[in-house]
Amino acid sequence: MTTHAQQSKTVSIAAQVAQLPHLPMQSIWAMWDAHFDERPQHHHRTWLESRLAYKIQEKAFGSLKPTTRRKLEEIGETGVLPKRL
Known part of the structure; x- marks a missing residue:
């Protein structure tokens, strides 16, 4: 992928993330259903x-x-940060 294509992809992803707070809940749930197998207990x-x-x-x-x-x-389970990060 070229640098320009990488930048376009990054902008596109950033735009998708930036639009999330502005979407109606119906759209949020539609996206959730497309990305996850089940809905969470809390909303x-x-x-x-x-x-x-x-x-x-x-x-x-x-990832x-x-x-x-x-x-x-491990950090989440124990709450202990390693001495060296």
Whole structure:
């Protein structure tokens, strides 16, 4: 992919994420249903938007490395930050 194409893709993804707060809830739920298998128990709009934003970016740019994901999960479970990040 060329630099221009990469920039266009980044702008497009950024535009999709930026529009989330302005969409009606019906559109938010339609996007949710397209990206996730089931709906969450709670319907806090900001939380839904943050998860959709992550999923949009993840599909476009890839997800975290497995080692990074494991480390973050460990921090979340224990609440203990590593001495060296």
